[in-house]
């Protein structure tokens with residue numbers, strides 16, 4: 516299992532390559548391994564995210580985002596026609612196909628960083644195709660976070676850390692991918708800059724399956740609707756939001772321009788009934804529905 520060169524999450528100093536626990540010579544920060552996950556997030560960072568993760572778990576469970584068996588995990592993003600969120604998983608499958616096509620002519624084994632990996636289904640898929648993958652998330656939950664990847668049929672490195680400050684030395688990855696995760700960032704532009712630092716020469720940045728809008732005010736409306744939904748469904752008086760909740764094509768394009776990269780966006784439209792339902796709810800709500808798909812900059 517490939518492990519990139521680590522840097523201290525607190526001060527950025529390179530950490531010696533040895534087995535965990537590792538101690539930063541500069542600031543004394545300790546990196547432990549527990550349950551097969553390298554623990555690089557500080558207690559302070561975890562304390563900040565815990566209230567959100569508690570709410571996130573409740574909502575995700577209620578929405579059926581729980582992997583019930585190893586077989587179910589290993590098949591993702593393929594699910595049975597009767598599974599919860601089947602249409603959503605069809606979009607994810609379509610986006611995965613786009614991603615694989617985009618890199619089909621590239622080198623056989625790429626070093627991939629999966630940021631906001633969740634249960635790591637994408638890491639599993641890419642590792643099984645021969646790529647060297649590292650999955651990073653703050654959530655180590657056994658049903659929906661890094662812990663769930665214990666059911667993976669192939670092993671990949673799992674690191675508990677925030678994507679605002681990734682605990683690796685620069686220039687080590689051929690692909691950095693945010694899979695349905697960049698919209699959880701408070702400042703997506705700053706997080707993209709951090710991910711750019713991690714790319715090797717000629718590497719690619721990928722943002723897939725975040726809700727993307729042309730106009731920011733449509734995204735803001737969607738976030739308001741989601742928060743209202745949390746209040747009604749879960750009786751939460753002040754639901755915790757994590758990050759902006761959406762992205763715009765313009766801000767992604769601007770980031771690519773700043774990095775001197777050219778970007779493309781391939782939309783995943785999903786099954787026709789899903790498209791119809793979304794178009795209808797867009798009319799009802801008076802806003803553009805979110806777009807999903809794969810944005811690649813290189």
Ligand SMILES: C[S@@+](CC[C@H](N)C(=O)[O-])C[C@H]1O[C@@H](n2cnc3c(N)ncnc32)[C@H](O)[C@@H]1O
Nearest residue numbers: 631632633652653654676677678694695696699
């Ligand atoms: C909707 S889930 C997507 C998970 C997975 N990539 C997938 O496609 O199923 C978003 C993930 O982003 C993670 N996340 C949110 N903010 C994060 C941060 N600041 N650093 C690292 N991960 C974060 C969450 O814990 C969650 O697992």
